[in-house]
Amino acid sequence: MGARDRGKQPPTEADIAELAGVSQSAVSRAFTPGASIADATRRKILETARRVGYHPNLIARSLSTRRSNIIGLAISSLENPFYAQVVKELSERLSASGRHILLVAAAPGEAADPAIETFLSYQIDALILTATSPSKDLVQQCRKSGVPVVLINRDSTIPGVSSVRGENRRAGEIVAAFLIAGGHKRFAFIGGTETSSVSRDREAAFTDYIAKHDKGPVITRYGNYTFEGAAAAARSLLGLARRPDAIFCASDYMAFAALDVAKREFGLVLGKDLSIVGIDDVAEAGHAAYDLTTFSQPPAALAREAIAIIDAQIARPRSAAERREVHGELVVRGTARVPSQGIADIHGRKIWVP
Amino acid sequence: MGARDRGKQPPTEADIAELAGVSQSAVSRAFTPGASIADATRRKILETARRVGYHPNLIARSLSTRRSNIIGLAISSLENPFYAQVVKELSERLSASGRHILLVAAAPGEAADPAIETFLSYQIDALILTATSPSKDLVQQCRKSGVPVVLINRDSTIPGVSSVRGENRRAGEIVAAFLIAGGHKRFAFIGGTETSSVSRDREAAFTDYIAKHDKGPVITRYGNYTFEGAAAAARSLLGLARRPDAIFCASDYMAFAALDVAKREFGLVLGKDLSIVGIDDVAEAGHAAYDLTTFSQPPAALAREAIAIIDAQIARPRSAAERREVHGELVVRGTARVPSQGIADIHGRKIWVP
DNA sequence: ATACTTGTTGCATACGTATGCAACGTCCGC
DNA sequence: GCGGACGTTGCATACGTATGCAACAAGTAT
Numbered sequence: 001m002g003a004r005d006r007g008k009q010p011p012t013e014a015d016i017a018e019l020a021g022v023s024q025s026a027v028s029r030a031f032t033p034g035a036s037i038a039d040a041t042r043r044k045i046l047e048t049a050r051r052v053g054y055h056p057n058l059i060a061r062s063l064s065t066r067r068s069n070i071i072g073l074a075i076s077s078l079e080n081p082f083y084a085q086v087v088k089e090l091s092e093r094l095s096a097s098g099r100h101i102l103l104v105a106a107a108p109g110e111a112a113d114p115a116i117e118t119f120l121s122y123q124i125d126a127l128i129l130t131a132t133s134p135s136k137d138l139v140q141q142c143r144k145s146g147v148p149v150v151l152i153n154r155d156s157t158i159p160g161v162s163s164v165r166g167e168n169r170r171a172g173e174i175v176a177a178f179l180i181a182g183g184h185k186r187f188a189f190i191g192g193t194e195t196s197s198v199s200r201d202r203e204a205a206f207t208d209y210i211a212k213h214d215k216g217p218v219i220t221r222y223g224n225y226t227f228e229g230a231a232a233a234a235r236s237l238l239g240l241a242r243r244p245d246a247i248f249c250a251s252d253y254m255a256f257a258a259l260d261v262a263k264r265e266f267g268l269v270l271g272k273d274l275s276i277v278g279i280d281d282v283a284e285a286g287h288a289a290y291d292l293t294t295f296s297q298p299p300a301a302l303a304r305e306a307i308a309i310i311d312a313q314i315a316r317p318r319s320a321a322e323r324r325e326v327h328g329e330l331v332v333r334g335t336a337r338v339p340s341q342g343i344a345d346i347h348g349r350k351i352w353v354p
Numbered sequence: 355m356g357a358r359d360r361g362k363q364p365p366t367e368a369d370i371a372e373l374a375g376v377s378q379s380a381v382s383r384a385f386t387p388g389a390s391i392a393d394a395t396r397r398k399i400l401e402t403a404r405r406v407g408y409h410p411n412l413i414a415r416s417l418s419t420r421r422s423n424i425i426g427l428a429i430s431s432l433e434n435p436f437y438a439q440v441v442k443e444l445s446e447r448l449s450a451s452g453r454h455i456l457l458v459a460a461a462p463g464e465a466a467d468p469a470i471e472t473f474l475s476y477q478i479d480a481l482i483l484t485a486t487s488p489s490k491d492l493v494q495q496c497r498k499s500g501v502p503v504v505l506i507n508r509d510s511t512i513p514g515v516s517s518v519r520g521e522n523r524r525a526g527e528i529v530a531a532f533l534i535a536g537g538h539k540r541f542a543f544i545g546g547t548e549t550s551s552v553s554r555d556r557e558a559a560f561t562d563y564i565a566k567h568d569k570g571p572v573i574t575r576y577g578n579y580t581f582e583g584a585a586a587a588a589r590s591l592l593g594l595a596r597r598p599d600a601i602f603c604a605s606d607y608m609a610f611a612a613l614d615v616a617k618r619e620f621g622l623v624l625g626k627d628l629s630i631v632g633i634d635d636v637a638e639a640g641h642a643a644y645d646l647t648t649f650s651q652p653p654a655a656l657a658r659e660a661i662a663i664i665d666a667q668i669a670r671p672r673s674a675a676e677r678r679e680v681h682g683e684l685v686v687r688g689t690a691r692v693p694s695q696g697i698a699d700i701h702g703r704k705i706w707v708p
Numbered sequence: 709a710t711a712c713t714t715g716t717t718g719c720a721t722a723c724g725t726a727t728g729c730a731a732c733g734t735c736c737g738c
Numbered sequence: 739g740c741g742g743a744c745g746t747t748g749c750a751t752a753c754g755t756a757t758g759c760a761a762c763a764a765g766t767a768t
Contacts, residue, residue, distance in 0.1 A: 010499050012754055023718045028756055035757095038716060053495065058475040059422060060754035062413045063723050070456070070476075079637060084438040091459035095469040100476070101457040102424070105445035115449040121412040122424075122454070141407065145364050227637070256643065264642035283433060283581070288618035289610065289643040366724055377748045382725055389727095392746060414724035417753050 011054045020048040031056055062123060069099045071310070072124040074106045074116050076131040077225055080253040081282045082299065083131050086152060089303035090128065097307075099125070106132045120145060126310040128152060131225065134161065148313035150306045153297070155197040155323075162313070162321040164305045166279070166297035166328050168198055172205025172248075174330050175277050175295055177354045179246040180215055181339035184275060187218045188244035190233045190254055192225040199250045202279065206248055219244060223254045230254030234261040238268070245274055246336070252278035252285050252294055259290060259335065275336035281328075291334035301326040329353075365408045374402040385410055416477060423453045425664070426478040428460045428470050430485040431579055434607040436634045436653065437485050440506060443657035444482065451661075453479070460486045474499060480664040482506060485579070488515065502667035504660045507651070509551040509677075516667070516675040518659045520633070520651035520682050522552055526559025526602075528684050529631050529649055531708045533600040534569055535693035538629060541572045542598035544587045544608055546579040553604045556633065560602055573598060577608045584608030588615040592622070599628055600690070606632035606639050606648055613644060613689065629690035635682075645688035655680040683707075 013027040020027070022045060029035035030045035048054075062068040071094055077083050091101050102122060104115045116134075119127060120141055127134075127142055130152040134142075139158045142149045151163040179187065187210055192199035199222075207218040221237055223230030230249065234257060237244055249255035255278030262268040262276065270276060278285060281296035305324045313319055332343055332350040344351050367381040374381070376399060383389035384399035402408075416422040425448055431437050445455050456476060458469045470488075473481060474495055481488075481496055484506040488496075493512045496503045505517040533541065541564055546553035553576075561572040575591055577584030584603065588611060591598055603609035609632030616622040616630065624630060632639060635650035659678045667673055686697055686704040698705050 008498075008500055014754080024755080025718060025720095025757080026716090028754095029717090032756080036716060041716080053498070055471070055475045055495075057417075057477065057754050058472070059413055059416045059477045060723090061756075063411075063417050063725095064754080064756045066723075068413060073457075078438050078442040079435065081433065081435060081438070084432050084435070087441075087457070088432040088459045091457055095458060098472070100469070100472070103427075103441070103445055103455040103457045104449060105442045115454075117409070118412070118452070118454070121409045123411065123413045141409075144407070227641075256641065260642040284638075287581075287610065288614040368724080378725080379727080379748060379750095380746090382727085383747090386726080390746065395746080411724050414753090415726075417755095418724080418726045420753075 010057075011052050012057065013054075016045060016049050016052070016054050019052065020045050066123065068123045068125055070102050070122060070124050071099055072104070072116070072119040072122070072127040073101045074104045074119070074127070074129045074132050076106045077253075078105055079227075080131070080225070080251065081284055082153075082251065082253060082280045082297075085282065085299040086130055086302060089299045090306070093303055093307055117141075120147065125314060126150065128306055128310075129154065134158065146317050148310050150309050152302050152306050153198060155201075157197075160321050162309045162323065164302050164309065164324045164326060165198060166295075166302075167325055168201035169205040171279055171295040171297075171328060171330075172202045172207075173209045174352070174354060175248050176206045176209035176213075178330055178339065178342075178352050179248070179275060179277065179336065180210065180213055181342065181354070182246070182275065182337040183339075184246035184337070185215070186242060186244040186246070187215065188237045188247045189218050189220045190230055190237070190247060190249045190258060191220060191222045192250045192254075194222055196225075202248075202250055223249070223257065225251060225254065227253060227257045230257035231261050234258035235265065238262060238266050238274075243274075247274070247276045249276065249278045252280040252282045252292060254278070255292055255294065255335075256284070256290055259292070270335040271337055277330075277336050281331050285331070285333070293331065293333045293336040295330050296328040298326060298328070364411075365406050366411065367408075370399060370403050370406070370408050373406065374399050420477065422477045422479055424456050424476060424478050425453055426458070426470070426473040426476070426481040427455045428458045428473070428481070428483045428486050430460045431607075432459055433581075434485070434579070434605065435636045435638055436507075436605065436607060436651075439636065439653040440484055440656060443653045444660070447657055447661055471495075474501065479668060480504065482660055482664075483508065488512065500671050502664050504663050506656050506660050507552060509555075511551075514675050516663045516677065518656050518663065518678045518680060519552060520649075520656075521679055522555035523559040525633055525649040525651075525682060525684075526556045526561075527563045528706070528708060529602050530560045530563035530567075532684055532693065532706050533602070533629060533631065533690065534564065534567055535696065535708070536600075536629065536691040537693075538600035538691070539569070540596060540598040540600070541569065542591045542601045543572050543574045544584055544591070544601060544603045544612060545574060545576045546604045546608075548576055550579075556602075556604050577603070577611065579605060579608065581607060581611045584611035585615050588612035589619065592616060592620050592628075597628075601628070601630045603630065603632045606634040606636045606646060608632070609646055609648065609689075610638070610644055613646070624689040625691055631684075631690050635685050639685070639687070647685065647687045647690040649684050650682040652680060652682065 013024045016027045017024045029037040030042045126148045128150050143160045149161045155163050189203050191203050210216050221233035223233045268274045278292050278294035281294045285292040285294050309322050330352040332352050342352050344353050367378045370381045371378045383391040384396045480502045482504050497514045503515045509517050543557050545557050564570050575587035577587045622628045632646050632648035635648045639646040639648050663676050684706040686706050696706050
């Protein structure tokens with residue numbers, strides 16, 4: 001009784017204050033951990049709030065504190081299960097610390113996307129980009145506003161941008177060593193885009209290792225990280241007169257496309273006529289339909305490190321950009337001929353250790 | 355020159371106003387379409403804003419207008435490519451109308467999730483739930499605040515909740531007819547959860563049709579919409595003495611699990627020893643690795659209808675909840691024996707029309 | 709008893725934008 | 739030249755929460 005009715009509007013701190021017979025500031029403090037308020041007062045306020053179904057207005061709080069607890073996430077290849085998994089991991093971990101994800105499914109390639117620009121207008125606390133690269137202009141604006149920028153599975157030469165990646169060079173070398181040990185003769189690589197530094201790292205490490213062991217050259221095609229693109233790349237490679245007997249793909253998703261083409265269009269038997277190795281170790285790679293040999297790049301770890309970087313940068317705003325790597329290993333399955341030595345059984349998975 | 359420097363803070367309307375020699379209200383109006391402001395003034399303001407890199411603070415705008423342009427999206431099975439695709443479609447369409455998605459990867463099942471509760475604190479304009487059902491309490495709160503709630507590929511008996519679904523009953527009937535026409539004798543169904551009304555609709559239509567044609571009974575198992583759950587269900591079915599020769603799965607993702615088990619653990623040849631049909635027609639269903647016969651449920655249409663409902667409800671806040679259906683068709687591929695009649699070639703895809 | 713510390717509370721204001729209202733100028737018709 | 743209509747502008751205030759500051763009470767040390 002006696003409380004003002006705001007009609008369809010949800011109750012505010014002022015309403016609770018009136019009902020509980022305290023000031024609006026007291027209500028605010030009741031919801032602020034560690035604020036200066038007596039236990040009895042806080043209990044009385046929380047009880048009143050619960051009774052009328054009050055929830056703090058986070059928009060108003062954000063305006064006041066200049067902290068939205070919203071993390072911007074731009075992602076392009078959501079059809080690739082690897083990135084879907086990254087989103088899931090990020091969301092679950094951020095929820096645990098009371099933060100949410102503002103999502104934009106961006107166009108692939110350079111992200112001059114206006115949708116991402118408006119991210120900044122929402123006063124996001126940090127910006128995570130996956131499967132897209134930021135434009136220099138976007139990064140400038142973020143730095144100006146003190147918003148940390150972190151790339152996952154991408155890299156950038158723009159100063160001030162942090163990144164979390166898999167062990168790209170090590171992956172290239174280990175896969176090369178694995179395929180050489182498996183007795184393969186003609187090597188090919190299906191990359192993402194020509195400009196992607198992640199793809200280039202993998203390619204360089206792969207081809208360098210093979211060249212160093214006099215098994216070159218490596219024939220390269222680019223699948224643009226898409227299924228169709230990788231299928232076309234595989235079609236081109238397998239149509240060659242001297243067809244490669246080993247293909248290293250810069251992602252599992254592209255490896256799936258290559259498998260499809262090899263089986264359906266060329267009738268090849270994987271692990272016998274042809275070996276294909278991917279990168280990522282997505283869940284599907286372990287399914288019977290693909291049974292893909294691949295170098296792992298765990299999404300959980302990528303998400304964890306990305307959030308760790310963000311937290312560090314928020315804690316100390318002037319700190320330098322970080323570049324972290326997440327450990328992976330070569331998971332041996334059925335799509336590539338297996339060397340006679342070096343297979344270890346670790347937690348029920350077969351890992352190749354050179 | 356002459357402008358106050360707010361240090362690391364981004365410029366505000368007040369800053370622009372000072373620089374352009376107008377009032378703060380004028381700046382606000384310059385960014386408001388249709389507001390009362392002279393063309394020359396607006397141009398001058400926009401030019402100044404562009405020069406100093408001003409972006410409107412959408413948090414402040416949201417507080418003032420009580421409209422955040424943020425749509426809450428709770429989703430649980432992001433590892434299922436169908437839902438990843440739904441997210442992508444939703445994001446792209448909402449971006450087009452200047453809105454963004456606040457994402458939470460919820461736990462499966464009932465959504466009493468505290469992370470979703472905090473959604474409401476962000477003053478979201480609408481709430482979309484996929485692969486999760488809302489708690490009654492959550493819906494109450496949404497109705498109280500006038501926030502439309504839309505379910506995608508789920509249904510709910512809670513009043514005030516809208517939903518967009520595929521043609522679940524028709525799918526069940528058509529798949530049943532298709533399998534009967536293909537000469538199958540022993541039918542099984544792998545459902546989602548026992549409580550999911552979508553799964554129950556499909557099951558009821560499927561079993562009713564088969565019973566009506568004296569081909570019953572249908573053996574049912576539940577996979578909980580998970581890969582592992584569906585694999586266990588398939589394992590149970592295929593281990594029966596009188597093994598079914600046709601399995602209808604309530605999602606492509608579960609069908610993939612069943613395919614895996616049939617091939618890897620039972621060495622069955624699909625389309626010959628056993629037929630499996632899914633629902634969704636995700637991209638992977640068309641890939642050679644699965645080549646799954648399935649009843650389609652296009653994510654683009656689901657997203658479109660969901661947004662249409664939201665827009666209608668926002669336009670007329672008191673309007674009743676809607677329940678829409680999205681058209682689908684049976685896409686014939688290789689995992690199920692094909693009847694001799696009824697196959698039509700539509701846009702390069704084989705569709706079965708009874 | 710006094711001075712001082714510690715904890716609790718309310719007042720006033722800030723965060724950045726939107727908008728009702730009144731004031732002002734301009735242009736028109738008469 | 740006058741009255742009115744209309745378009746443009748600024749003033750003042752609202753949106754809901756956080757927080758520095760001062761006021762105050764209660765307890766402690768001297």
